[in-house]
Amino acid sequence: MDPSSEISIVEAEPSIAREVFGDRIGLARRFTAALVDQGEVRGLIGPLELPRLWTRHVINCALAAPLLHGAVTDVGSGAGLPGIVLAIVRPDVSFTLVEPMERRTDWLQEQASDLGLSNVIVLRARAEEAPRAAADIVTARAVGALTKLIPIAAPLARRGGELLLFKGATVDAEVAKAQRAIARARLADVRVEELGTGMATEGTRVFRATVN
Numbered sequence: 001m002d003p004s005s006e007i008s009i010v011e012a013e014p015s016i017a018r019e020v021f022g023d024r025i026g027l028a029r030r031f032t033a034a035l036v037d038q039g040e041v042r043g044l045i046g047p048l049e050l051p052r053l054w055t056r057h058v059i060n061c062a063l064a065a066p067l068l069h070g071a072v073t074d075v076g077s078g079a080g081l082p083g084i085v086l087a088i089v090r091p092d093v094s095f096t097l098v099e100p101m102e103r104r105t106d107w108l109q110e111q112a113s114d115l116g117l118s119n120v121i122v123l124r125a126r127a128e129e130a131p132r133a134a135a136d137i138v139t140a141r142a143v144g145a146l147t148k149l150i151p152i153a154a155p156l157a158r159r160g161g162e163l164l165l166f167k168g169a170t171v172d173a174e175v176a177k178a179q180r181a182i183a184r185a186r187l188a189d190v191r192v193e194e195l196g197t198g199m200a201t202e203g204t205r206v207f208r209a210t211v212n
Contacts, residue, residue, distance in 0.1 A: 010036050010050045016201050017054060020062045020089070027088045027115050032058050034111065035079065042107060044079035055202050057081050060166075061141065063195040063204040065089035067164060070136030072096070073156045075127045076143040078104055080111055082166060086139070087117045096121045098130045127152040134158065141166035146178035146207060154185035157211040163187070165207040175207065186212045 013029065021028045032053060039045040049057060061082035068090050074083035077097035087095045097112075097120060099105050105124040112120040123130060138153045138161065146165070153163055167174060171192050175182075182190055187209035195204040 009047075011052055011054045014054055014059070014201065016199060017059060019199075020059055020065075020201075022089075024088050024091075027117075028058060028062070028085070030115060031080065031084055031088065031111060034114070038107075039079060042103060044104065044107060058085055059196075059201050060204050061085040062089050063199075063201075064139070064164060064166070064206060067195075067206075067208075068093045068137055070094070071134065072137045072139060073098060073130060073135035075130070075138060075140040075149075075153055075156070077108055077122075078142070080108055082139055082141050084108065084111050084115070084117070084120070087112070087120045088115065091117075091119055094119050094121075096123055096130070096135070098123050098125055098127055100124065100126045127156065130156055132156060133161075135161055137162050137164050139164045139166070146171075146174040147181050150178060150181040150185050150187070154187065154211050159211065161211050163207065163209045163211065167192070167205050167207050169205070171205050171207060182209070188212050 018025050035045060040047050062085050065086055071094045073096045075098050077083040077099040083095055083097040097108050105122050108122045132155045135157050138157045140149055140153055143149055190209040193206050193208055197203055
């Protein structure tokens, strides 16, 4: 492919990015540029994601930042969506990024170092091997259906902690199918919220629940 045509398909930074990231916009730009430059080559994102990289991925993740506090464990961090993005927006929150694949943990370590994210720890492990009952909030994005995700995510949260799981348009159907998993994990205050409503960007759907 002609390099110029490849560049042309990358989504331009939308105006809302500065509103969402504030004075951290420079770091968000650097991370997004790194994904454009290396994401496809390193198997982190597909080529079809470049035309919507900001709105569908980077900003989509960042919209959840106001909901965070304390210690966050991000399950299946992959390309750093949402873990690295959220760590950029919330330097006051500590993040443990849990990812089993070495090439992805290498990427996450590189980004945390290059961006100076001292609030990030990268842990190469499966979710089942991560510290249990250690997180105030457990996040995950594009990891799997709620029926499988809840049983591995809930044990990582402390009692009274929260699951904050990024989901797509079929989230209501997933919740309906996951009632047994929800009951077994003793989740309370179960709800689906849409973030970014009324803003000039694609909204973010999250499954939220308290771990009892």
